[in-house]
Amino acid sequence: MIAIDDRGRRRFLTAATGLMGGLGIAAVAVPFLSALKPSARARSAAAPVRVDISAIEPGQQITVKWRGKPVWILRRTPAMRRVLVSAALRGRLRDPDSEVVGQQPAYARNALRSIRPEYLVLVGICTHLGCVPTFRPEKAPPDLGPDWPGGYFCPCHGSRFDFAGRVYKGVPAPTNLVVPPHSYSSGLEIVVGEEGGAA
DSSP, X not given: OOOHHXXXXXXXXXXXXXXXHHHHHHHHHHHHHHHHSOOHHHHHHHSOEEXXXXXXXXXXXXXXXXTTEEEEXXXXXXXXXXXXXXXXXXXXXXXXXXXXXXXXXXXXXXXXXXXXXXXXXXXXXXXXXXXXXXXXXXXXXXXTOTTOOSEEEOTTTOOEEOTTOOBBTTSSOOSOOOOOOXXXXXXXXXXXXXXXXXX
16 A cells, blocks of 8 residues: 555656656757757848948949858949940840849849949859959950950950949850849948848
């Protein structure tokens, strides 16, 4: 016959064993579940990037990183913008009207591929094989020929792009450079990676 004291002791031991087992499972599960969440580095890499554009001089380009990719912000001069809308240049481009879907947000589907005509925001990766083109603003340099009005040149395979990131005909790159989602949070700050478009 089991004494009343033994029943209380058994209940206590059963409850204590269950509690310890539950704590053990929690101790194992918490680190496992934490490992499934993205790291702080991964979260910050996907986060929008705020860029102060107040110090960019006309004709100057800066590079920032967003999602591990170089993003160029170019402050175009009036002369650069005039070249972009010229009929002579349009005839030399593969996709002058940016008709390939997915290469730019709807608010950047225009001749200058930008929200504000003065500023261009591009992902600096060639659409051919992923090389990084060089910024070549000078006109008619000896290595690019007398017809070069300035723009971007990919040294890997010779693809050429204008100051709006539009690709020339007859080069390996199949499409224009990508315009990432971006917006203006103030007159002097661009937020790369955030839809909005409002100037």
